[in-house]
Amino acid sequence: MAEYKRPTSEAEFKKNFKQKKPLMNSTEAFYESSRCLFCYDAPCVQACPTSIDIPLFIKQIHTDNLTGSSKTIFDSNWLGNACGVVCPTGVLCEGACVYNHQDVPPIQIGRLQNYATNYSIDNNKKLFKPGLDNGKKIAIVGSGPAGISAACELRTLGYEVDIYEAKEKPSGLTVYGIAPYKITNEEVLKEIDYLKNQLGFNIIYNTPIDTTEEINQLESKYDAIFLGVGLGKTATLRLKGEDKLGVIGAVEFIEDLRNKRHKLSMPKNVVVIGGGNTAMDAASECARMGARKTVLAYRRSRESMGAYDFEYDLAISAGVDSLFNAIPVEIIGNVKVEGVKFAKTEVIDGKLVTITNNEFIVKCDMVIKATGQAKQGMFYDLISGLDLDSKTRIVVDKDTFQTTNPKYFAGGDAINGGAEVVNAAYDGKMAARGINQWLNKE
Known part of the structure; x- marks a missing residue:
């Protein structure tokens, strides 16, 4: 049973795709910033690929210096606003927060980062200017x-x-x-x-x-x-039937969705092939677009997936079904996709082995390939x-x-x-x- 109804308006689309990390208000930001311990040699900074001075920008938020806070962020990361929202903070800065060792929720660093930078962007704060022209x-x-x-x-x-x-x-x-x-x-x-x-x-x-x-x-x-x-573009699977109507790459599907939004045509039954974060996104999106049944299929076990656990949990919570230890061998149908033929797999002596005498078909109207990009x-x-x-x-x-x-x-x-x-x-x-x-x- 689908968890989401098919969105037929922009308002319904936004409801189905409400933000995972909504923008904080000033009260939330003040409270959350007050929780920071301002660690010496802070592990959150070490976990950030751009080495943002996280304790400093959080302190600046707490003292109502939002302009200074956003400058601290942009000084290290020119895409500080986007990264505050899309970064997998749970495995980076927030994952390194010392509160994780005390059975206390980590500081919501990403949302605080988004709060500070959003302030400067919305108020067009002049934080930077071009350097003196060097003629090159x-x-x-x-x-x-x-x-x-x-x-x-x-x-x-x-x-x-x-x-x-x-x-x-x-x-x-x-x-x-x-x-x-x-x-x-x-x-x-x-x-x-x-x-x-x-x-x-x-x-x-x-x-x-x-x-x-x-x-x-x-x-x-x-x-x-x-x-x-x-x-x-999405890499080819080199499967028989891959050229049928209804087979699309995950990146291409997500781009189509972001452009068309609620106007995107969504079939009833979808199979998403892959085990990475993009596969989780595509599967979750299908469910949120009202697909009656979305099956996430991966050739290995759940533990072997490349996707972050929270991405998988998000897809499952949206109503996605998962199928593990199953490898696609053929996409079936006449002109259009009618299903995917899978074979069971198992790991023997550390190698993935396909069991060819144990094949089955999952019926569907669309196949989304989330198996990497060329x-x-x-x-x-x-x-x-x-x-x-x-x-x-x-x-x-x-x-x-x-x-x-x-x-x-x-x-x-x-x-x-x-x-x-x-x-x-x-x-x-x-x-x-x-x-x-x-x-x-x-």
Whole structure:
């Protein structure tokens, strides 16, 4: 039985997809900030990929210095508002909070972070300004978290910055590929506009860079280039029947949902294949869109899933059913999807083994593949001297983020194969500093 009714209006959609981390009011923020112990050598800071001074910004909230608090956050993380909402804080800063050892709920660091930064964004507080123009220009390919972070840092250092974005909106997966109950498009775009208005970087939309000629033009026009292209479309499963109508990648499905919202057509029965956080998001979204039955299928056990436990629990609480130790062998149907044929699996001597004499069919009208995204190998091939590792990730210097082609720097999913928004924000900032170091040395 579905937990959610099919939303037929924007109001019903917002109700089904209400925010997991709603914005605090001033009373909540004052009370929550008063709980912080302001630890020396705070473990929450060590757990944050961008090393935000968390005790300081919480103290500033408690003393009603919201402008100072938000500056403390943005000084370390240019996407401090978005990260306060979408970061898996339960396994990062909040997971490291000392209260976890005392059977006391950890400080709600993410929501406090969102509260402070949202204040400065809504009130258009002038926290930053561009550095003195140094006469040099940097191109950034991709306006995802890594690209935006790099652009902000470069502007403070005095560089002119142009971001080339293939789509019509900025922020990459933050606006296209994250479940709407985690963050709204409005909140994502509001932060980008705030940073853009303060620092003055330029975003050129609907401009993919996908030919050698375009690469050559960038190289001749700019002093350095940052690659923040992220990942590509959902990778193929190479299954028989994968080309049938009703088979879609999880990232593509989530993007469609974020754009169409309650107008998205949702079939009655859905199978989501995968065990990562994106699979959990897609399954939860199907349930919230009123699918009568959503089955989350994974080839291994629950304990082996890559998804965080809280993401799985969220999907189950939305009404999703789970199917473990089952691997898809065929998508059945004539023109349209009618079901998925699975085979049972088990682990023998540490290896996953498919039991071919134990197959069964789960009927459905839609199949969502949440089995990873393809790398941008074809794009990387356009750039001479760019080394990739065995997983088609760009090889960079771990300190400067410079690639093996010295004019190029890279960060985010392009170098880590897919991580959190906060990791991309860190990479972009550090790469900008690497660019500055290299150009000054030159």
